[in-house]
Amino acid sequence: MKINWYPGHMFKANKELAKLMQQIDVVIEVLDARMPAASANPMLEGMRSKHHKPCVHVLNKADLADPKATAAWINYFNSKPGSAALINGKDQLLSVENLLWQCQRLVGQEQRKYNAVICGIPNVGKSTLMNQIAGRKLAKTGNEPAVTKAQQRIKLNDQWYLFDTPGVLWPKLEDQDAAHRLACAGAIRNTAIVFEDVAFYAAEFLLRDFPDSLKNRYGMDTLPDDAEQFMTELAGKRGCRGRYGGVDWHKVSEILLHDYREGKLGRLTLEPAPPPIVHKAKEPDDSPEPIDSPEPSNEEESPNT
Ligand SMILES: Nc1nc2c(ncn2[C@@H]2O[C@H](COP(=O)(O)OP(=O)(O)OP(=O)(O)O)[C@@H](O)[C@H]2O)c(=O)[nH]1
Numbered sequence: 001m002k003i004n005w006y007p008g009h010m011f012k013a014n015k016e017l018a019k020l021m022q023q024i025d026v027v028i029e030v031l032d033a034r035m036p037a038a039s040a041n042p043m044l045e046g047m048r049s050k051h052h053k054p055c056v057h058v059l060n061k062a063d064l065a066d067p068k069a070t071a072a073w074i075n076y077f078n079s080k081p082g083s084a085a086l087i088n089g090k091d092q093l094l095s096v097e098n099l100l101w102q103c104q105r106l107v108g109q110e111q112r113k114y115n116a117v118i119c120g121i122p123n124v125g126k127s128t129l130m131n132q133i134a135g136r137k138l139a140k141t142g143n144e145p146a147v148t149k150a151q152q153r154i155k156l157n158d159q160w161y162l163f164d165t166p167g168v169l170w171p172k173l174e175d176q177d178a179a180h181r182l183a184c185a186g187a188i189r190n191t192a193i194v195f196e197d198v199a200f201y202a203a204e205f206l207l208r209d210f211p212d213s214l215k216n217r218y219g220m221d222t223l224p225d226d227a228e229q230f231m232t233e234l235a236g237k238r239g240c241r242g243r244y245g246g247v248d249w250h251k252v253s254e255i256l257l258h259d260y261r262e263g264k265l266g267r268l269t270l271e272p273a274p275p276p277i278v279h280k281a282k283e284p285d286d287s288p289e290p291i292d293s294p295e296p297s298n299e300e301e302s303p304n305t
């Protein structure tokens with residue numbers, strides 16, 4: 001089944017975010033460190049570039065991602081113009097000083113008041129990050145998408161204000177592979193997915209890319225070739241039996257997705273980082289002087305000219 005989740009409240013939240021963007025100095029986009037590409041919202045990117053806002057990418061839930069892969073993603077984001085990247089995770093909390101330093105670096109050094117907005121897909125950890133930065137529990141958090149319903153603004157210091165916003169997706173999830181990764185991470189409400197489909201997708205990539213994680217977690221010496229056989233074997237091991245002795249697909253799917261979401265299968269990053277963007281050094285200007293160029297003058301221009 002195709003995955004798409006764009007309910008009315010998200011449409012409204014996107015409209016409010018687009019309006020807020022005009023008064024924002026820096027965007028803090030929270031990404032899932034296990035899937036920084038799938039969790040990057042193209043609508044946010046559009047809003048940012050329309051208003052020329054710099055962005056700090058926070059690779060969140062880094063405690064669940066492969067540290068080497070996260071470092072590669074940080075290099076990539078740091079190489080993008082008008083962009084910075086920071087790691088955050090349960091085992092590696094980013095500091096408010098570091099975050100504000102990066103924000104300040106991106107906006108320049110003028111002395112005035114600044115607004116930053118925390119945004120990103122649902123359930124990625126935006127409100128948890130805001131509470132962490134504020135040093136107290138101001139926003140409601142929870143392990144399900146769409147917990148935050150409205151924007152909330154807090155004062156961090158005399159200069160910086162910070163907005164928390166509801167998680168937003170976009171109207172059409174064109175890349176269904178990426179949509180399935182988002183569903184695996186828990187960014188899409190359970191009622192908008194077929195749990196078994198998503199678990200089968202997870203079983204497929206785990207069998208292909210992380211077979212040792214499956215063997216270790218489920219005590220399997222060898223793995224079957226395909227997802228259905230694997231799920232059947234796992235169901236047998238975990239006692240997931242249906243009414244008539246068949247497999248309880250929902251229960252076994254829940255076990256696999258829960259284990260992936262909680263990091264019980266290890267720190268698994270599903271997307272490799274692109275190479276950092278190489279900025280071409282400016283060529284020395286050795287072109288000849290234009291023939292009719294005016295003589296250089298040391299005289300200051302009059303303010304009235
Ligand atoms: N493992 C891990 N879990 C995290 C981290 N940050 C947040 N979480 C968990 O992720 C879940 C979602 O956190 P929230 O802060 O409510 O996420 P949100 O992005 O504000 O979600 P919405 O408001 O629904 O869009 C909660 O169960 C958090 O405890 C992290 O760095 N590591």
Ligand SMILES: [Mg+2]
Pocket residue numbers: 126127128139140141147148165166167
């Ligand atoms: Mg929230």
